[in-house]
Amino acid sequence: MAKVLVKGNEAIAQAAINAGCQCYFGYPITPQSEIGEYMGAHLPEMGRNFITAESELASINMVIGAGTTGTKAMTSSSSCGIALMQEAISAMCCAEVPGVIVSVMRGGPGLGNIAPAQGDYFQAVKGGGNGDYKTIVLSPSTVQEAIDLTYRAFYLSLKYRNPVMLLADGLLGQMMEPADFGEYPYKDPDVSTWALNGADNRPARNIVSLHMPEGELEQLSNRIFEKYEKIKKEETTYEGFMLEDAKLVLTAFGTVGRIAKSAVLKARGEGMKVGLFRPVTLFPFPEKQLNDVAKNADMVLDLELNQGQMLLDVRSSVFGACPVEFYGRSGGGMLTPDMIFEKVKELYAAINKTKVGVK
Amino acid sequence: MAETLVYKRPESLLKDGHFTFCPGCGHGVVLKIIAELIDEFNLQKDTIAISSVGCSIFLEKFFNLDVAGASHGRSPCVATGVKRCKPDKFVFTYQGDGDAATIGFNETIHTACRGEHISMIMINNTNFGMTGGQASATTLVGQVTTTTPKGRKAELTGYPLHAAEIVAKCDGTAYCARVAITDSKNIRQAKAAIKKAFEAQLNGLGFGFVEVLAACPTNWHMTPVESVKHIEEVTEKIHCLGVFKDVTVQEKV
Numbered sequence: 001m002a003k004v005l006v007k008g009n010e011a012i013a014q015a016a017i018n019a020g021c022q023c024y025f026g027y028p029i030t031p032q033s034e035i036g037e038y039m040g041a042h043l044p045e046m047g048r049n050f051i052t053a054e055s056e057l058a059s060i061n062m063v064i065g066a067g068t069t070g071t072k073a074m075t076s077s078s079s080c081g082i083a084l085m086q087e088a089i090s091a092m093c094c095a096e097v098p099g100v101i102v103s104v105m106r107g108g109p110g111l112g113n114i115a116p117a118q119g120d121y122f123q124a125v126k127g128g129g130n131g132d133y134k135t136i137v138l139s140p141s142t143v144q145e146a147i148d149l150t151y152r153a154f155y156l157s158l159k160y161r162n163p164v165m166l167l168a169d170g171l172l173g174q175m176m177e178p179a180d181f182g183e184y185p186y187k188d189p190d191v192s193t194w195a196l197n198g199a200d201n202r203p204a205r206n207i208v209s210l211h212m213p214e215g216e217l218e219q220l221s222n223r224i225f226e227k228y229e230k231i232k233k234e235e236t237t238y239e240g241f242m243l244e245d246a247k248l249v250l251t252a253f254g255t256v257g258r259i260a261k262s263a264v265l266k267a268r269g270e271g272m273k274v275g276l277f278r279p280v281t282l283f284p285f286p287e288k289q290l291n292d293v294a295k296n297a298d299m300v301l302d303l304e305l306n307q308g309q310m311l312l313d314v315r316s317s318v319f320g321a322c323p324v325e326f327y328g329r330s331g332g333g334m335l336t337p338d339m340i341f342e343k344v345k346e347l348y349a350a351i352n353k354t355k356v357g358v359k
Numbered sequence: 360m361a362e363t364l365v366y367k368r369p370e371s372l373l374k375d376g377h378f379t380f381c382p383g384c385g386h387g388v389v390l391k392i393i394a395e396l397i398d399e400f401n402l403q404k405d406t407i408a409i410s411s412v413g414c415s416i417f418l419e420k421f422f423n424l425d426v427a428g429a430s431h432g433r434s435p436c437v438a439t440g441v442k443r444c445k446p447d448k449f450v451f452t453y454q455g456d457g458d459a460a461t462i463g464f465n466e467t468i469h470t471a472c473r474g475e476h477i478s479m480i481m482i483n484n485t486n487f488g489m490t491g492g493q494a495s496a497t498t499l500v501g502q503v504t505t506t507t508p509k510g511r512k513a514e515l516t517g518y519p520l521h522a523a524e525i526v527a528k529c530d531g532t533a534y535c536a537r538v539a540i541t542d543s544k545n546i547r548q549a550k551a552a553i554k555k556a557f558e559a560q561l562n563g564l565g566f567g568f569v570e571v572l573a574a575c576p577t578n579w580h581m582t583p584v585e586s587v588k589h590i591e592e593v594t595e596k597i598h599c600l601g602v603f604k605d606v607t608v609q610e611k612v
């Protein structure tokens with residue numbers, strides 16, 4: 001298929017349609033309202049379901065209803081709207097209900113502002129809901145990747161019967177880029193062994209999240225954490241850019257990753273050995289892969305549009321292999337390639353100085 | 360010649376399932392009515408029940424039906440998701456007044472306004488039973504609960520919410536009634552009302568809602584017999600029984 005010029009939010013919506021999403025339930029919020037608008041314009045005429053729900057509480061619980069029948073469903077929202085969904089996301093992990101949640105981050109905390117930001121890393125990756133659970137989190141940095149990861153989100157969600165969050169920011173949502181939709185590339189697993197469809201010629205089934213008998217919840221918890229281990233082994237992905245000989249390794253997710261790439265190119269132009277490590281899956285986080293890279297580096301510089309959230313995962317992955325610095329802006333402030341380049345220059349000089357000192 | 364009726368346990372109840380409610384609790388009566396109706400409509404193989412958070416949470420331990428669980432107050436949303444994906448299946452929610460009329464009343468109203476083809480049964484025992492008898496939105500003025508030890512005071516916490524009357528005002532509601540289960544005549548009427556709500560779904564007419572006044576003797580600190588009397592003499596005066604909407608009757612007029 002040929003490339004088309006498409007806006008991030010609309011690309012995600014069209015990719016969901018291509019992935020076979022039968023239901024969209026959502027509530028408007030900037031900067032992702034175009035997703036709901038696109039779905040509202042297209043799903044009903046395809047004979048699929050679209051509901052503007054009464055709240056984000058309602059939309060995610062409608063996704064749960066669809067998910068219990070093994071049907072592909074999606075909701076999307078931003079920051080405070082995603083906050084309202086947390087109880088349900090926890091319940092989905094416990095009851096093993098599939099569903100895709102698109103989170104297009106805006107500035108926070110509170111109502112914050114509508115500028116691009118990455119302050120919801122913890123919310124997505126560490127979970128704002130109750131109990132021990134993990135949401136699979138995918139982080140696109142381009143419109144093309146948003147399409148590819150939307151496809152992957154639907155697939156992984158059914159494969160592991162776990163909610164999957166596509167974590168984008170307002171910049172990606174609003175950005176127009178050429179991209180190729182291709183076709184949904186996955187073969188979906190059979191859901192007939194667990195989905196609810198009426199107890200016809202089989203014992204009645206249930207998909208619930210309360211487990212009172214002694215030991216039952218612990219057993220369940222151990223089982224879903226074994227599943228998370230499998231996800232870590234099989235699904236972890238990242239992008240490495242000019243890492244082979246990198247002495248200073250930049251880490252960044254989402255759109256900051258692509259901004260950092262420009263800074264890497266500029267630094268390379270001036271002879272500095274700088275590379276980029278961009279996690280694509282935020283859970284599972286590419287811990288081992290980053291550790292391997294850090295072992296050969298002199299320093300890691302983590303870049304984020306927040307006060308340092310992924311930083312915790314970066315530090316624990318690097319695990320003392322080299323120093324980790326942080327550079328970020330919060331509340332809707334942007335990082336430009338030039339700002340990153342200046343920081344890189346400063347740190348690179350410092351690395352070389354300490355090395356000379358050691359000699 | 361007199362007809363011989365043989366009692367049979369409904370197929371829609373699990374053979375080895377036992378109700379775990381307190382003596383005199385209304386939940387068991389209503390769950391059994393529902394199971395009987397599902398049998399009568401021959402829907403056991405085509406039903407998905409949505410449980411809620413409250414004393415009735417373990418529907419899967421009672422019903423021989425597929426069951427999806429919901430968080431507190433969100434059963435109508437889960438039911439909406441299920442029904443939209445499986446329009447040929449029979450979908451109902453079973454909720455308490457805390458679930459459907461307090462934390463989840465917004466969901467109740469919107470589901471009614473959308474005219475979702477689902478049936479909703481709300482057990483109104485005028486308190487939060489499962490958590491130990493605190494005041495809910497439907498608690499009567501003057502009613503003693505653990506959070507209103509001197510009785511609910513209107514000046515402080517306002518007035519009871521009348522769920523059925525409000526749901527009846529929603530254009531998507533096809534059938535809406537409040538019933539009681541205080542004696543066998545009432546129980547038969549309750550069954551007829553729930554049947555109507557089910558038919559509203561089965562005939563594609565819209566949203567069906569039945570509010571059932573039920574006893575919670577444990578938290579009311581009454582005997583089962585006193586509880587029945589309390590419903591007849593006190594609760595029904597405030598939460599009045601009646602059919603508040605029935606589009607099948609209105610159509611004929």
Ligand SMILES: Cc1ncc(C[n+]2csc(CCOP(=O)(O)OP(=O)(O)O)c2C)c(N)n1
Pocket residue numbers: 412413414415431454455456457458459482484486487488489490495
């Ligand atoms: C979000 C949330 N808040 C509070 C609770 C605690 N809780 C459990 S059951 C319940 C009340 C249920 O009352 P009702 O719906 O009237 O049902 P009943 O137990 O009386 O049958 C509450 C408040 C919860 N489980 N979830």
Ligand code: SF4
Pocket residue numbers: 379380381382383384385386414484488489574575576577578
């Ligand atoms: S506490 Fe009340 S509602 Fe709950 S089982 Fe006992 S009597 Fe029924």
